[in-house]
Every structure is written in C-alpha cells, then in structure tokens.
Amino acid sequence: MTQASLSEIVSCVSGYDPNAMTVPQAQKIIHDFVQPIESVEQVAIRSALDRTLATDIVSTIDVPANDNSAMDGYALRGDDLAEGKTLTLRIVASVHAGQRFDGAVASGECVRIMTGAAMPADCDTVIPQEFTENADETSVTIPAGRVRRGDNRRLRGEDLRDGQVALRAGKILRPADIGLLASLGVAEVGVKRRLRVAFFSTGDELRSVGEPLEPGCVYDSNRYTLYGMLTRLGCDIIDMGVVKDDPVAMEAAFRSACEHADAVITSGGVSVGAADYTKPTMTKLGDMLFWKIGMRPGRPMAFGRIASQGRGAYLFGLPGNPVAVMVSFYFFVRDALLRMSGANASPLPRLKVKSLSAIRKKPGRTEYQRGILAADDDGDWKVRLTGAQGSGILRSMSDANCIIVLDDAQGEVAAGDAVQVVLFDGLT
Numbered sequence: 152m153t154q155a156s157l158s159e160i161v162s163c164v165s166g167y168d169p170n171a172m173t174v175p176q177a178q179k180i181i182h183d184f185v186q187p188i189e190s191v192e193q194v195a196i197r198s199a200l201d202r203t204l205a206t207d208i209v210s211t212i213d214v215p216a217n218d219n220s221a222m223d224g225y226a227l228r229g230d231d232l233a234e235g236k237t238l239t240l241r242i243v244a245s246v247h248a249g250q251r252f253d254g255a256v257a258s259g260e261c262v263r264i265m266t267g268a269a270m271p272a273d274c275d276t277v278i279p280q281e282f283t284e285n286a287d288e289t290s291v292t293i294p295a296g297r298v299r300r301g302d303n304r305r306l307r308g309e310d311l312r313d314g315q316v317a318l319r320a321g322k323i324l325r326p327a328d329i330g331l332l333a334s335l336g337v338a339e340v341g342v343k344r345r346l347r348v349a350f351f352s353t354g355d356e357l358r359s360v361g362e363p364l365e366p367g368c369v370y371d372s373n374r375y376t377l378y379g380m381l382t383r384l385g386c387d388i389i390d391m392g393v394v395k396d397d398p399v400a401m402e403a404a405f406r407s408a409c410e411h412a413d414a415v416i417t418s419g420g421v422s423v424g425a426a427d428y429t430k431p432t433m434t435k436l437g438d439m440l441f442w443k444i445g446m447r448p449g450r451p452m453a454f455g456r457i458a459s460q461g462r463g464a465y466l467f468g469l470p471g472n473p474v475a476v477m478v479s480f481y482f483f484v485r486d487a488l489l490r491m492s493g494a495n496a497s498p499l500p501r502l503k504v505k506s507l508s509a510i511r512k513k514p515g516r517t518e519y520q521r522g523i524l525a526a527d528d529d530g531d532w533k534v535r536l537t538g539a540q541g542s543g544i545l546r547s548m549s550d551a552n553c554i555i556v557l558d559d560a561q562g563e564v565a566a567g568d569a570v571q572v573v574l575f576d577g578l579t
C-alpha cells in the first residue's frame with residue numbers, strides 16, 4: 152500500500168490553515184499520516200512487558216480448567232439445602248488444590264474441600280468452614296440461611312474459555328497481561344519491534360552537560376526530557392547531540408538520522424528567527440508541513456516524512472522552549488509513536504476536578520497549564536497551578552503532577568470552576 156501524501160491528507164481537513172491550526176486538526180492529520188511498523192519479534196513473556204502485542208492471543212484451554220472451590224470449607228449438593236432448615240452432613244472425602252475426588256456424593260453427604268480444589272461432580276455449592284458448626288472428622292452442621300445454591304464455586308472457563316481471544320493485537324502488555332499469558336501456559340509471544348527514534352537539539356547557544364556555560368548560553372535540557380519521555384514509551388533512542396544553526400550541519404544530521412530511525416525529533420529552530428534553519432532543511436529533504444497551532448505552549452511545529460534510501464522516517468520539529476517540547480511530545484508525538492509501534496492506545500484519560508486557582512485564558516486556543524492535584528481534607532481532589540507558566544520554565548513541569556487542559560472554547564477560569572486534568576502518573 153502506498154502511503155498517502157500529506158497534501159492528500161490535509162485536503163480532507165475542513166478549514167485547513169497552516170497558520171491557524173487547531174489542536175484536534177493537527178492531531179488528526181498526524182494520526183492519519185503515520186503508519187505502523189511491521190517487524191515482529193518473538194520474546195519470552197517477561198520481556199514482553201510494556202511491549203506491543205503483534206497478534207491476537209487465543210486461549211487453547213479453559214481457565215480455570217475445572218469448576219473449583221473459592222473457599223476452604225465443605226462442598227455439598229444444593230438440593231440438600233432447604234429454607235430455614237439446619238442440616239448435618241456426613242463427610243465422605245477431603246480434597247486439596249491439585250487433587251480431585253471422582254467418587255459420588257449422595258444426598259446428606261459432603262466433601263471437605265480447600266480453595267482451588269476441583270468440585271466433586273455431584274456438588275455445586277461450598278460453605279466456608281467458618282459458617283459451619285460442630286465440625287469433626289465425620290460430619291459437619293450447616294446452619295440455616297448461611298449459604299445458597301451455587302455459592303463459592305468458581306466455574307470452569309469463567310476467566311477464559313478454550314478458543315476465546317484473551318488479548319488483542321495492539322495491546323501494550325501490562326503486568327496483568329503477562330500474568331494472563333502465563334495462566335494460559337504461553338511462554339513466548341510476538342511483539343512489535345521497538346521503535347527507533349533519533350533526536351537532536353538545534354541552537355548555537357546550547358551547551359551540553361559537562362561543557363562550560365559561556366555568557367548567553369544555556370544548557371541543553373531538551374535532549375534529557377526527550378530521552379526520558381522516549382525511554383518511558385519503550386523506544387530505542389538515538390541521541391544525536393546538539394546541531395549548530397548551520398544548514399550544512401543540519402542537513403547532514405537529518406540524513407544520518409533517517410538512515411537508522413523510524414522517527415526523528417528535533418527541538419528548536421522552527422520559529423521565524425534569522426537562525427531557524429530547521430524548516431528550510433526539512434522542506435528540502437521531505438514531505439513537510441509547518442503549522443502555527445492554536446495552543447500554548449508549543450505554538451510552532453513541523454511535521455512530515457523524509458524518505459531516504461528506500462525507507463522513510465517521520466519527522467517532528469518541535470519548538471525549542473523546554474516546556475513546549477514536553478507538551479508537544481505528550482499531546483502530539485506520543486500518540487503518533489504509539490500508532491507507529493502498532494499500539495491501539497486510547498486517548499490520555501482526563502479527569503474533571505475543581506481548580507483552586509483562577510486561571511487567565513482567552514477562548515480560541517488550547518492551553519496546557521502545569522498543575523498540582525491533591526486531595527483536600529474531605530477527600531475531594533482539587534488542582535492548583537504550579538506558579539509561573541512561561542514555556543521556558545521547566546521547573547513548572549518538574550513541580551507538576553498533572554497538566555490542566557483548557558480547550559479552545561474555554562475562557563477565564565474562576566477559582567472553584569471545574570477543569571480537566573491529565574495525570575502524569577498512574578498504574579500502567
């Protein structure tokens with residue numbers, strides 16, 4: 152299948168204007184343009200943690216394999232239970248997990264049973280031992296009203312049935328999933344290979360950690376935040392360092408990155424400054440779009456694809472400001488990389504909570520403010536701003552535990568109004 156060009160994709164977007172893109176328009180174009188990689192590798196299930204499953208996994212057994220007891224107690228015939236009647240049953244056998252009792256259990260009889268042991272064929276109910284009375288080696292009394300037919304019995308195949316799809320291709324495997332695979336007896340699975348993502352920072356003012364900081368210079372922090380975000384996403388990273396504001400050096404960096412990477416991320420040089428060479432270099436080499444997106448931070452952004460030696464790499468030219476890099480990554484690049492890696496990722500969940508801070512906001516653009524979400528004394532979760540929100544203030548990201556997302560239509564937020572937040576941390 153040949154890949155659609157960016158111009159074909161943008162022609163389907165109503166009201167497309169590169170100088171006034173909305174966040175949803177830009178997200179949609181990127182999502183529609185990127186294509187999943189095809190390479191698959193077989194790995195042991197522990198190594199499959201956080202990887203993207205390549206094929207559906209179908210169970211070849213029932214889990215559990217037998218009806219079994221959910222409690223330590225006594226397995227009995229539900230027919231023996233009668234409303235308001237105390238019952239004394241004769242114990243005919245005892246079964247532990249891993250054992251089964253194949254004998255008959257007649258009316259008036261029961262079997263001492265442990266959690267996980269297979270149910271005797273004639274029994275459909277288990278009474279936990281602490282609900283019984285006068286138990287000894289030979290008999291046990293079941294007081295009236297303590298158990299109903301079918302209680303405390305786990306049914307064969309209630310977790311998964313033979314032939315049922317246990318996990319769908321595209322799932323990013325979490326701890327529960329590799330446990331589920333183990334419960335099916337699966338030792339290895341096919342996962343998509345890790346994405347290879349190259350990145351470099353641009354700017355003559357940038358110094359790398361370890362170098363002296365001359366007047367007018369700043370340390371390059373974007374390569375570290377990108378390293379962190381890409382590593383968390385499970386990518387193989389290619390750190391290409393700092394590239395000077397020089398068209399020849401920049402072209403060489405792009406060409407080299409595209410030889411090995413599935414995606415290339417740059418920061419800086421996408422605005423209108425005299426030394427902003429990223430855009431002209433990208434245009435020379437590939438199928439590129441440059442946008443001014445109605446958002447803050449992260450307004451300028453370049454996106455496209457560079458083809459080189461029969462293969463191609465997607466390209467994300469992010470703005471230089473450190474907070475803008477992170478916000479653009481979380482709200483554009485992350486989804487694209489997940490899609491490229493073959494994952495069926497759902498949108499980042501948003502929670503609606505009250506804001507303790509009044510927030511200045513004009514309708515017409517999306518704002519991503521850094522917030523601290525905490526429970527008050529009544530257990531209600533509320534969010535407040537971290538403080539100054541400039542897109543160069545990286546500490547605002549470090550202090551935050553969430554992003555407050557104020558959509559295009561949102562105007563001023565008064566203290567006490569509800570806002571939507573995206574959490575940084577969660578169970579994965």
Ligand SMILES: Nc1nc2c(c(=O)[nH]1)N[C@H]1C(S)=C(S)[C@@H](COP(=O)(O)OP(=O)(O)OC[C@H]3O[C@@H](n4cnc5c(N)ncnc54)[C@H](O)[C@@H]3O)O[C@H]1N2
Binds near residue numbers: 469
């Ligand atoms: N006349 C205009 N000026 C600017 C506009 C505009 O529309 N018109 N947009 C502003 C916005 S918004 C942003 S964001 C920046 C984006 O500019 P660039 O992508 O060209 O980024 P630079 O100019 O290279 O850098 C911006 C800023 O960030 C610092 N920086 C860059 N790289 C790093 C790094 N790796 N680590 C730490 N800090 C970095 C850089 O020193 C600058 O301070 O343009 C605005 N201007």
Ligand code: MOO
Binds near residue numbers: 448
């Ligand atoms: O993208 Mo710029 O950092 O919005 O301010």
